[in-house]
Amino acid sequence: MRILTLMREHAGAAAVLAVLTLSACLLISGTPRALQSAYDHGLRQTLAATTAQDRDLRVLARNATPVRTRAELAAKERAFRALLPSELAALATTGGTSHFSVRTVDTPAFDRPKQYVNVGWLSDFDRRLTWVEGREPGAPSTFAARGIGTIPLLEVGVPEGATTTMNLPVGSIVVIGQSEQIAVRVSGVYRPRNPADPYWDHERDTITVEERLPPGQLEPDRYVTSLTGDEGIELLGYGARRTVYSWVLGVDPGRADALDLPSTLGAIKDYNGAVALEADDNAANSVATGLPRLLTSYAESLATAQTVMFLVLGGLLAVALGVIVLAVQLMAERMAAALALMRARGGALGQVAGAGTAVVAIATVPAAAAGYLLSWLVPGPVTPMVHVGPLIVLGVATGFAAIRLTLAHRAPLHERRDDVAAARPSPRRITLELTTVALALAGAYLVRSRGVSTSAATLGADPFLLLVPVALAVAAALITLRCYPFPLRALVRLAARRRAAVPFLGLTMAARSKSFTVLPVLILLPALAVSVFASIVSGGVSSTQELAAWQRVGADIRVEHAVAITPEAVARVRNVPGVEAVLTAMTGDAVVGRTPVEVVSIDLAAYRELVAGGPLDVPAPPGGPGIPALASPLLGREPLSVRWQVAMRVDPRGSVTGFPGLQTQRNLIVLPADANERVGAPTRPNVLLVRGSADPAAVREAASTQGGLPPVVRSRAQTLAAIKGSPLTGAVLDTLMIVTAALAVYCLVAVVLALVITAPARAGALSFLRTLGLSPRQARRLTVLEISPLILFTALAGLALGLGLPVALGPGMDLSAYTGDLAVSGHGPLSGGALLTPVLLAAGLTAVSVLGAYAHTAIGRGRGLGSVLRVGDQ
Structure with a gap:
């Protein structure tokens, strides 16, 4: 067998097959690496964006035997690090935010109402603080307190804000505690060297004065944690006061790996148990960390992302393989005459089919190897699919070639006229197709009715959710292939009544297309369906992100303060450039009987405006x-x-389940803005709702009061940017866009290949018709009419399937992780931008079909009619 001769004679078709194989192998091997890299980057970015208090591991010891020295605390830190499982040891660092500390909790000032002065110690405060007044704390001594007697005296430093808000200047002495009191003397005032250091997420109480407004009171309680030196460690456990020892083990976000999420979650649980066993008698050790919540939330988001990516990338892979099969079909058509001659001259079926398969293998194996090697240029971890993907592509290409050539040449000089009469499908095939359609519809109904049956965070995506779209695509393709001849025949009957011959001939040729036109349908339909699905999902996510930003903030800008906002501050906010309107409101905690509730006092009519x-x-x-x-x-x-700021009796006149700007799970009561005034109490607003495009920083400055804590200002624009900028959201939306573009390219390639495959038969038919007087212009119209119906019906079926997939899979696709925890109730309007991509894709396919028809007509016109007739007479 002259395999290389066949390869050389059909180099063009082989080159097309090689390029498609290379791109498919690069796609199937490189995409998993890129996605896994995006998942890892998303996890690291998620951890880095959280506070160190949520991210780090903090070992807490309560009711422990008092520790006397720094050395004892350091020894316990080494012991706790030794207990770390390997998964956590890989994340934990010795620098950064890692440290250990001691502090008293809720220690009241003996003779200062509504003031709490805690005392703490930090292992590295000497390199974290700058002393702006006085000196560092010295050794403890004693103090003769009036009415109490001689008690221990600790020297402490306080943050800058405490000197004015709590009247703690240098040299002041305060007695703290309710029993077994001690005295503290302020020896110095400090400020943090880098207030933005994540380190202070754990020790915020040591650099700020905290104000807490108890329910039913108008003045807040003030808390501060002062710092003492190494000599004062022993006195922190003095008496019956509440003392907490803590060891912070910093977590490096850059070391996190999305593949290790399940094992890391299990390791945190094991570590908590191991730490608890290390507790002293009557003591309680625990690990305080938000890492399990962060990892679980990310695992759920990742499972959803993987499900969506599986659907769209699975469709892309299926389309890519379909295009490769179409290219193999082109090779088989090109080699058909030579292989038939080999078979007629005594070649065995295995030799003939083997020769054709070898030609396909020569074109695909080097290309698959090149695509596999190029995929290693894509950054990211290696997954099993990286190695298995090229084998799948090679298996599909060579397997289809072997089967196709074996069936085509099973008998010497076996010829058929598929263009004259279509074979009637067997009862077995009809039964199989009906069963496939029924199972697909049943699967879609089950997904709609029962939702998802597994936990995405632990067990992954529901298999039903992954298999139903494939079944629906196959069912839609079968229905399209079986049903499109019926409207086509009706069009043929209408065309037969007209005097013009071109419409009748073109539609008749479309109705008698060869059986391998099934391949374009199996390629175009899932490609269009996935494109529509991706555009609708993207539109639904984008619109829900907008709604989530509005619900989180409640206005363009929201200002919240721990205490009442003065009328002067409200007037300053109104004068900020860009502010169009300001509405005051009150929020707070209240109690109805024994039920805690959230209360909002606001003018609803003004808020609606x-x-x-x-x-x-x-x-x-x-x-x-x-x-x-x-x-x-x-x-x-x-x-x-x-029972709120004052006791009042209210009459419910309607129901409410939530309110913009409040992220609460408790019961809610919405009162009129003047509810307090109706019971004789003053209105003290602590929330401002602002409309306009003002600068949030300017609004914050205008709403701030001298000497108090700054207000919390939230902007709707910044909130929306944060939702859209979440790690996985960008990866999912970008992948949907890239997949849509790739599917468009594959659709165009499929149309071109279908035109090339049918070119010889079309050229022959047109040549015969030209001998009967068909003009070149009529030939071009005839070719367009032959090609367009199948593409048109396939496009309509793909559009319908794409519109139906979000509805069918809605309960199984929880996209709230990408919309600020707000469920996507719809999937974007079915107009405008949501349908722009499929409309453009269908228009592109139509344009390519027309251009291809004109091109092939021009090629056929350049050939001599005599040569075509002699070829057809063989």
């Missing part, structure tokens, strides 16, 4: 005598006695 034009659905204000209110359904409809 403030957010008009946005997506928020603000309830109408309730009317009626007394204090009308909106209340959570669980609170009932009977009058409620609410």
